[in-house]
Structures are given as C-alpha cells and as structure tokens.
Amino acid sequence: MQQFPLVPERPLTRTQRWANALVVAAALITLGVGLIMKDQLMSGTQPFQDLAAGILAQYPSGWLLDRSGGYVFQVRDAQSSGFHTMLGVSILPIGGDAKARNVLDALTLERARSLAAYDVLSSAPLTLPDGDLATRLEYVYVASESNPFLQAVPTVVHGVDVVVIKRGQAIVVTFRAEADRFDKEEWRLEQFLASLEF
Amino acid sequence: MIKKSGDWSSFLLRSNSKLLIAFVLMTLAVAPIGEALPIAQAQTGVSFANIIRATVYLASQFDVPGGQATSCAGSGTIVSPDGLILTNAHNVVNGLQCKVDAIVVSLSMRPNDPPEPKYYAEVEIYDLRLDLAVLRITRQIDGRIIEPGSLSLPFVELGDSLTLRLDDTVVVFGYRDLGDDALTLSRGTIIGFIAEPLGGERAWLKTSATVVGTMSGGGVYNAQGRLIGIPTAAPSLAPGAVLDCRRVQDTTGDGIVDSQDGCIPIVGFINSLRPAHLARGMIRAAQLGIRYMGHVATPVVEAAQEAVTGGPEVGAIHFSPAVNEAGQPTTFVTQLPAGANSLYLFFDYRNMRPGVVYELRATRNGDSQSTFSQSPALWGGQTNGLWYIGSAGQAWQNGVYEFTLLIEGRAVQTAQITIGGSPAASPSFSDVSFGLLDLQGNDIQVGYVLGVGDIIAARFIFRDMPDGLPWTAIWYYEGMELRRDEATWNQGVSGAATVNIRPQSGGFVPGRYRLELWAGDRLSALGDLILAGGQEGVFARIFQNLRFSSDIQAGEPGGIVASSFANRPAGLYAFIDWQLIGAGTPWTYRWLVDGEAFFERTEQWAAPESGANFWSRLGSSLLLPDGSYTYEILIGGQLFVTGSARVGMGQLPVTAGSRATGVRVSGEVLDAATQEGIPGALVIVLEAQYSVVDFVWDAAQILAMSVTDSQGRFEFDRLLPYGEFYSMIVIGERYLPLTADGIELNLADPELEDGQLEFRLELNRDLVP
Structure with missing residues (x-):
C-alpha cells in the first residue's frame, strides 16, 4: 500500500471563506425564495364571475372549478389527499317573509336526511367584510366514498354555511374541510368572503 | 416511463418538477371476473365485469318485532347509472306475494363473494301482468337519502329482443339461493318463443340455460352484452301448491324459528324469459319521471280482487x-x-x-x-x-x-x-269474420269491432264437409247463449258460407258476442266480436272529442286546454267522450312520448255505457319533460283514438352519458419506492379534446375522476368510450404528479379483455417539503 506523508492543511484565505459563506447564503436564500414563491402560488387566487347570478369572487388557484351542479359554482382542493376542502356558492329562491333562520332550518333538514351523522355545532350572526349582515352555521358530518366498489375509511367533515338574504333570494356560501384540518384551512373562507361581491 | 402492452413510445410524458424526472410505470393487467368469457364477447368489447356489477340481489323486507325480516328474494339489473333496477314485480310489489316495507339492494363487490347490502330501493313503476317492475335506489343502507342524479352506478343497456333467433347464444346472470352465493352465470341458447295475447308472438323467450328460482328478475344477455330478457317465474302461494318456502328467520319474535314464522317462497327452475322490449317503456317512464296517475294511486291488485267473486x-x-x-x-x-x-x-x-x-x-x-x-x-x-x-x-x-x-x-x-302423419281430411270450419249489415242486407262494416247495428253477419270457410253432416251455429252474448241453429249440412264440400243474427226485439246491446261453429259434435271454429259505438262509415264511432289540458276542474278540462303547452305543466290530462261501450269490453289505452310507448294497459270497461269527459292523467315528480305526448285507445287491437300534445320544445332532451359500452378502467396508485398503495391520490382522465397542457382545473374538461381508496385503488364510475385518445393526470399529495397524453383505448388492443383495463401507476415522492 502506498503511503503519503501527512501535510498540514493550508488555512482558507479570507476570499475563500467569503465565497463559501456566500454560496451557503445564496443557497439558503434561493431555497427560501422558492418556498415563499411556492407558498404564494398555493395561496394565490383567481377570479370567478357569473354575470347571470351577479357574483364576483376570488377562489384559490389550482382548485377544481365545477359549475355543473345545482349551485352557482363550487371549487375543491382536488390535489390534497383525504376530503377535498371545498368552497361553493348557491342561490336559493325564498319567499318575501323568509328569514335566514328559515333557510338554515331548510338546509339542516335536507342535510340531515342525506349526510351521515349530520349535526349542527353552532349558529351565529356575522357581519361580512362589505358590511352585509349574514348568519353563520357550523356543522359536522361524516363523508364516505360514493363509489360502492372502493373501500375507504369515512372522514369527519367540518362545514360552515354563511347565509345572506339579498334581493329576495338566499345566497349560501359553503365551506367544508376535513375536521382535523379545519382550523388550518378556515382562512380560505375568510379570504373568499372578503373577495365576494354580489 | 410509461408502459402499455409493448407500445408505449407514443405516450408523451411530462413532469411539472425540475428537480426529478417522473418515473411512471403503467402496466396493463387483466382481472378475470367469474368464468372465462366467450371469444365473441371479448371481440365485441362486452364487459362481463360491468354486467356482474350491474346485477343486484334484492331482498324485500317487512317489519317484525325487533327489526325486519325477508319476505321475498330475487335478482335485478341496474339499467341506468342513477340507480334504476329492472326486476320481477312479484318479488317487490307489496301485497302481491310479499310483504314489502323496504327493498334491500346488494351488490357484488368481489366476483366470488356473496353480494353485500348497499342501498334501499323503492318501486318506481310496475306491471303485474308482465311481472316486471322498475325500482329506483333511493337510500344508502344506513338510511341516508340519495340525492337524485348523484349516483353513478355500473349499468347495462337493453338489447333488441325482437331480432333474437332460435339457437342464439345467451348468458343468464342472477343470484342462486338466498344471497349466500356469489353471482351465478348460466350459458344456453334460445330454444323457442311463446306467444300470448299480452306480448304477441314473443311474449316469452325459452332458453336451455339452467336458471334457478332466485335468479328470477336477473338478466339475460346476447352476444353483444345487451340485456335481452328477464328470467321470470313466480311461485304459487295457494294452499296445496307445491312450494319451496324456506324459513330462515324469527318473524314472530318468539325467539325460535318454527312453522309459525314466515318463509321465503322460491320457485323451481326457470326456462321462461320476459323479452326486454316489453320493459323498455317502463324504463323510459322511470327515467323521465313520468307517472300514469290513474294507476299509481290505485292499488290495482286490491281493486281487482274486490271485483272478482269466486275462484278462477x-x-x-x-x-x-x-x-x-x-x-x-x-x-x-x-x-x-x-x-x-x-x-x-x-x-x-x-x-x-x-x-x-x-x-x-x-x-x-x-x-x-x-x-x-x-x-x-x-x-x-x-x-x-x-x-x-x-x-x-x-x-x-x-x-x-x-x-x-x-x-x-x-x-x-x-x-x-x-x-305426425299426413294431413287428414276431416270436416271443419275456419276463419270466422264478422260484418254489420243494414236492413237491406248491405255491408256497412267489417271486422271484429263493429258499431251497434241491426244485423250481424258471420262469414266462414268450410272444408271437407259432407252433405248430411249435422252442424250447429251458436251465438252468445257475454257468455249467455242467444241463439242456436242446428241443421244438416247441404252447402257443398268446401267453400265459404254466412250466418246472420238479428236481435229478437229492440236492437243489439253493446258488448262481447261469440259465434261457435260445430261440425257434428266437435267445436270446429269460433269467432269473438265486440259491438261498441255508433255507425259511422266503415268504422264504429266509439270515441270522440279528444282534448288535452294541464288541469281538471269539476271533472272537466281545466287550466290550459290546448294541444301545445309552451310552459311545461306538472301533469297532462287527456279527456275523451264515448258512446255505447258494454261493461267488461276489453280496451287498451297507452301513452307515447316522441312516438315511443311508455305506458300501456288493457282493461275491461268499467265506466257507464256512454258519457263525456273520461280522463287519463300523466303526472311527474316535478314538471313533465319536453316532448310530444300521444294518447291512444285500442279495442280488439284496432286503433280508435289517437292524438298528441306538445310540451315545451315538443321533443325530449338529448341525454348524454347513458351508454353502457366502453372500457371499465380501474387500478392502483403505488409509492414507487415502497410499492405501497397511496390513499387519496387523484386520478383524472380528460375529455378527448383536451390534452394535459390544456387542463386549467375546470371540471368541464374532465371525463372521469377517481380518488384512491385506503388501499390505493381507484376506479372510474363510468365506462370510457372506445376509439379515443385520452390524457391522464395522477396527483398524490407529497408526490410528483404524473401526466400522459395519447392513451388510446381501442377494441383491437390485445391487452383489453372483458372490456376492462387495470392500471398500475407508480408515483415518486416529492423531496421538496
């Protein structure tokens, strides 16, 4: 085996030390900027407008937009695992004497028949960012796989309905998220309400 | 890397990440379900897997102390993705052969396992005489209501049972026993056709396939995988009838299962099939949500039972x-x-x-x-x-x-x-037909339904009649003998002859008449005649003044009375006036939409002899669909009334996505490193006109979407049509996305068997937090 004599390592020069530090700093800054950009992208929004329904809103970028059901629109975070966090707006025709409580009761009755373990957590008045008065209803239910041929553990879903009575109709903003992630995701609802224009 | 049956170079792979190259493995596998398929099935793209999933086990339940028990059991077939099930009426209609408080629908989750209860269904429409019913799945098994249109179940399409021929191969699907066994299929051929007044020359199909009792209500399929028949047999519950009735549960709540408890009747082997074309109208009405209100609201069985005294x-x-x-x-x-x-x-x-x-x-x-x-x-x-x-x-x-x-x-x-043997020459009469004569003996009308007149003439053919043979002509009215003419034959060996009858006093009364011709002491021919209505030219005038309305007021047309309804009404009434119809006269009434009959019944006339404003009502759960609705009345097979009303656009809306042909795509999404299933991954197939770069997260661009279950398995809830190029996107949280364009599904693909494709997709972890 060939042997080499031990030679004492030469100390780095000042320039080399600065260069190393700058490389590390640049890498950290790049990573940080990347993460910030990613975060911005993830929290970014894009506009939705429905002139027929008279609604303008900003919804999270990258969420799946669906206008095919009996609602004005729905968006879902389809890229997340588990229950897909959902935001939606629907409009219900109501009588001239109807109050928000009537709408909430109707929603509760209808959901209690179709959603498993549906239960109302709370109901309280709410003032929207534009000053409109609304009512906020919080509820939970258990969501399960709709395809009977797939096996999936049901998920507890935490939902919020914000009901506004306007121009003889009830506008219902719905937000639903997996119960475990509800607190972390609720800002989406606040952001959405802040952007919502009737 | 994408791999599909040795031809994967055509796939274009993209990755959204700059850090890693996406690694994709897409392997086709075939999951045989049940028995091996006939080659013809595979070549025509028939999905037996789809048929298996669409075949359900039905258990009619009734309330007992402490719960529910099964009163009847059979099979059924899902015929539309929103949960319409075609089956036999005798298994599901309350009060007929079963007590029915609820109908449990069980599905075959795995090919070799017994079915598992998943839903409750309700009878949407039924026809006891055809022994057919259409059910609608309305609730989850935990009792939750299913929103209309929210289901997307595997289903089958109806085939053309009128073009079947002898020796055509058929496959029968259904459940043997009381739901303890997996779905059973039985192969056979068409060995005959049975004719009856209800259904005509093809009222029944006969098959050589072995079909056990609980397969009644299941499905029979042709070589193209289309539903062409329903195995149909009903057990007799009469005392003394040979009956297989199985006691399996404590229905009295006394803690023991004995002869006091109810049992589940099961018929023996079945070789009769109701042709699917007889069910098409019922399915159509159920899909459109249209009801014939006159009979939906009336329990037909009980009403008829009250009217009949004495045994059959x-x-x-x-x-x-x-x-x-x-x-x-x-x-x-x-x-x-x-x-x-x-x-x-x-x-x-x-x-x-x-x-x-x-x-x-x-x-x-x-x-x-x-x-x-x-x-x-x-x-x-x-x-x-x-x-x-x-x-x-x-x-x-x-x-x-x-x-x-x-x-x-x-x-x-x-x-x-x-x-057997050679034709024997024996005296005979045949081909009895009727005509109405005026007082001068001139023909006014001919046929088997004549207006009420003065002289009825019956013409008939005679063959090999020796002179001197005694013969008899007997006329009946509603089963009562009116006149008997006994004579000795003297009109020659062969030819045509006529006999007449005049009323003894007054005139003929409307009703059913019969002529029997006896050659010697043998009944050789008979003819039935209906007298109804007045005389108008060459036809009887029985009905007049057909009009449609959206409502009824005091027994007369109300709301909008018109032949065109621009705003869709919730119901549609057909009013008609009538004259001279005898009680008990059989008459047929039917409704058609866009020329296709969806409701038809034959009954015996129970209204007064003459009158006005007889009405027939169509209803709907919401509003009647756009379309052209026709109301018709027939007597003796002869059309006497026809009229149409336009609703909305006057044409049914085009319904998309209701085809049951294509590829059933399923598979699993795995972690490439651990080979474990990834729960919650999203698998998307875009509409054929979009590629991956076009996708902007709009649901309108998506053809099919599935989220993997706890095992990482996914399955699209609809069949993907053949002959298209598709783009696929797979996304798992904390995994690099996987995308591919140009995935072709065609019948010639050697990897495609049983109309099913199984994908194996591997995702790589995204190392960026």
Whole structure:
C-alpha cells in the first residue's frame, strides 16, 4: 500500500471563506425564495364571475372549478389527499317573509336526511367584510366514498354555511374541510368572503 | 416511463418538477371476473365485469318485532347509472306475494363473494301482468337519502329482443339461493318463443340455460352484452301448491324459528324469459319521471280482487294451428300433420285476477317438453275472456303431446294432440269474420269491432264437409247463449258460407258476442266480436272529442286546454267522450312520448255505457319533460283514438352519458419506492379534446375522476368510450404528479379483455417539503 506523508492543511484565505459563506447564503436564500414563491402560488387566487347570478369572487388557484351542479359554482382542493376542502356558492329562491333562520332550518333538514351523522355545532350572526349582515352555521358530518366498489375509511367533515338574504333570494356560501384540518384551512373562507361581491 | 402492452413510445410524458424526472410505470393487467368469457364477447368489447356489477340481489323486507325480516328474494339489473333496477314485480310489489316495507339492494363487490347490502330501493313503476317492475335506489343502507342524479352506478343497456333467433347464444346472470352465493352465470341458447295475447308472438323467450328460482328478475344477455330478457317465474302461494318456502328467520319474535314464522317462497327452475322490449317503456317512464296517475294511486291488485267473486275457472283447451289478427283461433284441430311448425292452445277463463299464478306443462310421448312448457307466471290477462298460449316458427316433432294447465299449482285442464302423419281430411270450419249489415242486407262494416247495428253477419270457410253432416251455429252474448241453429249440412264440400243474427226485439246491446261453429259434435271454429259505438262509415264511432289540458276542474278540462303547452305543466290530462261501450269490453289505452310507448294497459270497461269527459292523467315528480305526448285507445287491437300534445320544445332532451359500452378502467396508485398503495391520490382522465397542457382545473374538461381508496385503488364510475385518445393526470399529495397524453383505448388492443383495463401507476415522492 502506498503511503503519503501527512501535510498540514493550508488555512482558507479570507476570499475563500467569503465565497463559501456566500454560496451557503445564496443557497439558503434561493431555497427560501422558492418556498415563499411556492407558498404564494398555493395561496394565490383567481377570479370567478357569473354575470347571470351577479357574483364576483376570488377562489384559490389550482382548485377544481365545477359549475355543473345545482349551485352557482363550487371549487375543491382536488390535489390534497383525504376530503377535498371545498368552497361553493348557491342561490336559493325564498319567499318575501323568509328569514335566514328559515333557510338554515331548510338546509339542516335536507342535510340531515342525506349526510351521515349530520349535526349542527353552532349558529351565529356575522357581519361580512362589505358590511352585509349574514348568519353563520357550523356543522359536522361524516363523508364516505360514493363509489360502492372502493373501500375507504369515512372522514369527519367540518362545514360552515354563511347565509345572506339579498334581493329576495338566499345566497349560501359553503365551506367544508376535513375536521382535523379545519382550523388550518378556515382562512380560505375568510379570504373568499372578503373577495365576494354580489 | 410509461408502459402499455409493448407500445408505449407514443405516450408523451411530462413532469411539472425540475428537480426529478417522473418515473411512471403503467402496466396493463387483466382481472378475470367469474368464468372465462366467450371469444365473441371479448371481440365485441362486452364487459362481463360491468354486467356482474350491474346485477343486484334484492331482498324485500317487512317489519317484525325487533327489526325486519325477508319476505321475498330475487335478482335485478341496474339499467341506468342513477340507480334504476329492472326486476320481477312479484318479488317487490307489496301485497302481491310479499310483504314489502323496504327493498334491500346488494351488490357484488368481489366476483366470488356473496353480494353485500348497499342501498334501499323503492318501486318506481310496475306491471303485474308482465311481472316486471322498475325500482329506483333511493337510500344508502344506513338510511341516508340519495340525492337524485348523484349516483353513478355500473349499468347495462337493453338489447333488441325482437331480432333474437332460435339457437342464439345467451348468458343468464342472477343470484342462486338466498344471497349466500356469489353471482351465478348460466350459458344456453334460445330454444323457442311463446306467444300470448299480452306480448304477441314473443311474449316469452325459452332458453336451455339452467336458471334457478332466485335468479328470477336477473338478466339475460346476447352476444353483444345487451340485456335481452328477464328470467321470470313466480311461485304459487295457494294452499296445496307445491312450494319451496324456506324459513330462515324469527318473524314472530318468539325467539325460535318454527312453522309459525314466515318463509321465503322460491320457485323451481326457470326456462321462461320476459323479452326486454316489453320493459323498455317502463324504463323510459322511470327515467323521465313520468307517472300514469290513474294507476299509481290505485292499488290495482286490491281493486281487482274486490271485483272478482269466486275462484278462477278455465274452460276446455282447444288447439289451433294459427291466430288471426284479432288474436282469435283460425280453426280448431285435434291432429296436425308432420312438419307442423305452429300450434296454439286456446281456452276461456273466468274470475282471474292479477297475481294469480298459471303454468303450462307439456309432454311428448310422456317425456317432459320444456320448449313448449310455460314456467309458473303471474296471470297476464283480464278477469274473463279468451286466452292462448302457443308458438310459431319452430318445428314440432311427431308425437303425442299432452298439455296440462295449472292454476295456483293445481291442474285444471288437460288436452292431447297428435302431431305426425299426413294431413287428414276431416270436416271443419275456419276463419270466422264478422260484418254489420243494414236492413237491406248491405255491408256497412267489417271486422271484429263493429258499431251497434241491426244485423250481424258471420262469414266462414268450410272444408271437407259432407252433405248430411249435422252442424250447429251458436251465438252468445257475454257468455249467455242467444241463439242456436242446428241443421244438416247441404252447402257443398268446401267453400265459404254466412250466418246472420238479428236481435229478437229492440236492437243489439253493446258488448262481447261469440259465434261457435260445430261440425257434428266437435267445436270446429269460433269467432269473438265486440259491438261498441255508433255507425259511422266503415268504422264504429266509439270515441270522440279528444282534448288535452294541464288541469281538471269539476271533472272537466281545466287550466290550459290546448294541444301545445309552451310552459311545461306538472301533469297532462287527456279527456275523451264515448258512446255505447258494454261493461267488461276489453280496451287498451297507452301513452307515447316522441312516438315511443311508455305506458300501456288493457282493461275491461268499467265506466257507464256512454258519457263525456273520461280522463287519463300523466303526472311527474316535478314538471313533465319536453316532448310530444300521444294518447291512444285500442279495442280488439284496432286503433280508435289517437292524438298528441306538445310540451315545451315538443321533443325530449338529448341525454348524454347513458351508454353502457366502453372500457371499465380501474387500478392502483403505488409509492414507487415502497410499492405501497397511496390513499387519496387523484386520478383524472380528460375529455378527448383536451390534452394535459390544456387542463386549467375546470371540471368541464374532465371525463372521469377517481380518488384512491385506503388501499390505493381507484376506479372510474363510468365506462370510457372506445376509439379515443385520452390524457391522464395522477396527483398524490407529497408526490410528483404524473401526466400522459395519447392513451388510446381501442377494441383491437390485445391487452383489453372483458372490456376492462387495470392500471398500475407508480408515483415518486416529492423531496421538496
């Protein structure tokens, strides 16, 4: 085996030390900027407008937009695992004497028949960012796989309905998220309400 | 890397990450389900897997102390993605053969396992005489209501049962036993057709396939995988009837299962199939949400039972080689020559009611003849009248045939006929037809439905009649003898002759008339005639003044009275005036939408002889769909009333996505490193016109979407059409996305078997937090 004599390592020069530090700093800054950009992208929004329904809103970028059901629109975070966090707006025709409580009761009755373990957590008045008065209803239910041929553990879903009575109709903003992630995701609802224009 | 059956270079792979190259493995695998498929099935892209999933086990439940028990069990087939199920009525209609408080729908989750309860269903529409019902899945098994249109279940399409031929191959799907066994399939061929007044020449199909009792209500498929028939047999519950009734549960709540507890009736083997074309209208009405309100609201069974007093009675069986256009025998014979290929059994019946079970057993030289036997079935006729069971277009081998007719499991008539030898010359009458004459003896009308007039003439053919032979002509009105003419024959050997009848006093009254012609002491021919309505030219004038309205007010047309309804009404009324219809006269009424009949019933007239504003009502759960609605009335098979009303656009809306052909795509999404399933991954297939770069997270661009289950398995809830190029996107949280364009699904793909593709998709972890 060939042997080499031990030679004492030469100390780095000042320039080399600065260069190393700058490389590390640049890498950290790049990573940080990347993460910030990613975060911005993830929290970014894009506009939705429905002139027929008279609604303008900003919804999270990258969420799946669906206008095919009996609602004005729905968006879902389809890229997340588990229950897909959902935001939606629907409009219900109501009588001239109807109050928000009537709408909430109707929603509760209808959901209690179709959603498993549906239960109302709370109901309280709410003032929207534009000053409109609304009512906020919080509820939970258990969501399960709709395809009977797939096996999936049901998920507890935490939902919020914000009901506004306007121009003889009830506008219902719905937000639903997996119960475990509800607190972390609720800002989406606040952001959405802040952007919502009737 | 994407791999699909050795041809993967055409796939374009992209990755959204700059850090890693996406690694993709897409392997096709075939998951055989049930027995191996016939080659023809695979070549035509038939998905047996789809049929298996669409075949359901049905258990009718009734309330017992402490829970529910099963009263009847059978099979059914999902015929639309939103959960319509076609099955037999006798298993699911409350009060007929079963107590039904709820109907549990079980699905085959895995091919070799028994079905698992998943849903509750309700009867949407039924026809006791056809023994068919359409159910709608309405609730999850935990009781939650299912929103209309929210289901997307595997389903099958109806085929054309009118084009079936003898020896065509068929496959029967259904559940044997009481849901303890996996789905069963039985192969066979079409061995015959049975003719009856209800359903015509193809009222029943006969098959060589072995079909057990609980497969009743299941599905029979042709080589193209289309539903062409429903195995149909109903057990008789009458005391003394041979019956397989299984006690499996404590229905009395006394803690023990004994003879006091209810049992589940099961019929024996089935070889009779109701052709699918007889169910098409019912399915159409259920899909459109249209109801015939007159009968949905009225329990037909109970009403009919109240009207009938006494037990069922059946007259002697007579044989005829043919049936005329009015459903009547051409002549009666006691022997047919070799080579005969059609034979019909005629008999009169009385006091029959919906739900009565009848059966015909045939033997040839003492051996059972399943081809010409009729499995136990619900009665398809009226309370009284003339019925026939027969078959045409298939060879009858030489021999002595004996037919036994059973009502509620009890033999009520037996008759023999010999087929073979050369044609025998025996005196006979045949081809009775009727005409109405004026007082001068001139023809006014001809046919089997005539206006009420002065003289009825009956013309008939005679053959091989020797002079001096005694013969008799007997006229009946509603079963009562009116006149009997006995004479000695002197009109020659062969030819045509006429007999007339005039009313003894006053005029004829409307109703049913019959002429019997006896040659010697043998009934040789008969003809039935209906007198109804007044005389108007060459036709009887029975109905007039058909009009449509959106409502009814004090028994008269109300709301909008028109033939066009721009705003869709919730209901549609057809009003009609009538004259001179005798009680008990059979009449047929039907509704059509865009030219296709969706509701048809034959009943015996129960209204006054003449009157105005007889109405028939269509209803809907919401508003009637756009379309052209036609109301028709027939008597004796002759059309007397037809009229249409336009609703909305006057044409049914086009329904997309209702095809049941294509590829069933399923598979699993795995972690590439650990090979473990990834739960919650999203698998998207875009509409064919979009590629991955076009996708902007709009649901309108998505053809099918699935989220993987706890095992990482996914399955699209619809079949992907053949012959298209698709783009696929797979996304898992904390995994690099996987995308591919140009995935082709075509019938020639050697990896495609059983109309099913199984994908294996591997995702790489995203190392960026």
